[in-house]
Amino acid sequence: MSASVNKETCVGCGACVDACPCGALSLEDGVAVVSDDCAGCGACTDACPTDSISLD
Ligand code: SF4
Ligand code: SF4
Known part of the structure; x- marks a missing residue:
């Protein structure tokens, strides 16, 4: 499982x-990006106010 960000809806x-315990998320050009450090925990999906992160 790994998180992926919908670049169309991420604000x-x-x-x-801040929610990721693995330091796997960062902002680049105003959009969140996920690194290979993602452990698929789902904390970011719960934290996102625009439902822009899904787990695949
Ligand atoms: S699923 Fe968990 S480990 Fe992966 S980016 Fe989201 S908060 Fe971080
Ligand atoms: S919480 Fe959602 S809207 Fe905010 S930076 Fe992350 S993916 Fe984008």
Whole structure:
């Protein structure tokens, strides 16, 4: 399982970056991006106010 960000709906708020226990999220050009460090825990999906993160 790994998180993926919908770039069309992400507003770059950073809530997911703060919520991730693995440091796997960062903001690039105002959009969240997921690194290979993602453990698939789902904390970011719960934290995102725009439902922009899904787990695949
Ligand atoms: S699923 Fe968990 S480990 Fe992966 S990016 Fe989201 S908060 Fe971080
Ligand atoms: S919490 Fe959602 S809207 Fe905010 S930066 Fe992360 S993916 Fe984008």
